[in-house]
Amino acid sequence: MSDESNLPSGDLLVVLRHGPHGSLWLREGLEAALVAAALGQRVSLLFMGPGVAALAANQQRGPLEQKGTLPMLEMLPLYEVEQLLAVEDDLVALGLGAECLAVPVERVGPAAVAALMARHPLVLNF
Amino acid sequence: MRYALLVQGGPYSHQATHSALRFAEALIRRGHHLETVFFYHDGVYNAARLLAPPQDEPHLGDAWRRLHDEHGTRLQVCIAAGLRRGLLDEREASRHGKAGGSLEAPFELTGLGQLVDAGLSHDRLITFAP
Numbered sequence: 104m105s106d107e108s109n110l111p112s113g114d115l116l117v118v119l120r121h122g123p124h125g126s127l128w129l130r131e132g133l134e135a136a137l138v139a140a141a142l143g144q145r146v147s148l149l150f151m152g153p154g155v156a157a158l159a160a161n162q163q164r165g166p167l168e169q170k171g172t173l174p175m176l177e178m179l180p181l182y183e184v185e186q187l188l189a190v191e192d193d194l195v196a197l198g199l200g201a202e203c204l205a206v207p208v209e210r211v212g213p214a215a216v217a218a219l220m221a222r223h224p225l226v227l228n229f
Numbered sequence: 230m231r232y233a234l235l236v237q238g239g240p241y242s243h244q245a246t247h248s249a250l251r252f253a254e255a256l257i258r259r260g261h262h263l264e265t266v267f268f269y270h271d272g273v274y275n276a277a278r279l280l281a282p283p284q285d286e287p288h289l290g291d292a293w294r295r296l297h298d299e300h301g302t303r304l305q306v307c308i309a310a311g312l313r314r315g316l317l318d319e320r321e322a323s324r325h326g327k328a329g330g331s332l333e334a335p336f337e338l339t340g341l342g343q344l345v346d347a348g349l350s351h352d353r354l355i356t357f358a359p
Binding site (some may be wrong): 129227 | 235240250269270308310340341344345348349354357358
């Protein structure tokens with residue numbers, strides 16, 4: 104887990120607080136992140152609360168034909184979005200160890216959330 | 230200061246729109262400028278042309294239009310979020326083979342790039358979400 108002084112900074116922090124499939128929040132948050140990155144902004148993603156479920160590996164389409172968001176996560180490196188952070192306690196609550204994750208993330212403590220928001224001039228919350 | 234608002238709650242379903250409009254009126258009264266409102270997620274329903282609330286409830290669509298008419302506020306609707314929820318202007322409607330648009334000026338369909346731009350080019354971007 105990184106201490107606060109090592110936290111990344113950037114132009115935009117996108118906070119993702121909803122899991123895949125249950126609503127459009129996650130998909131529309133990731134769409135905003137990808138568009139900002141395509142426009143040359145330095146984007147960081149913070150997964151917290153149920154949003155950490157987005158990181159689980161081996162996700163499929165939803166049984167109700169929702170598209171799912173894993174392909175979008177896999178596209179992030181193409182858009183040079185490389186600052187992925189997740190709240191450690193929320194990963195633990197869902198039993199998501201490093202071996203369960205589809206993409207590598209930096210695990211942060213709850214105090215880092217405020218520090219990350221302070222390090223990005225623009226924060227979008229989904 | 231130059232303000233932009235991001236509205237992500239549907240009209241009437243959630244408090245977000247009511248709060249955003251109150252905030253808009255307050256900041257203008259204090260001498261600030263509300264240049265842009267961006268509608269995303271279920272907030273795009275604010276742009277529905279046919280909103281018809283009961284007479285004893287505030288007309289939220291008209292309240293946004295008034296902001297545009299009196300203060301020149303741009304009313305921008307995310308096109309991707311709008312299209313999948315049935316918010317189309319005449320041009321998009323005919324492109325998709327639909328009879329009649331459900332969104333009209335002063336609301337305008339625009340890309341998410343405009344949201345990023347609003348966040349970077351205004352002094353403040355304030356989010357109203359459910």
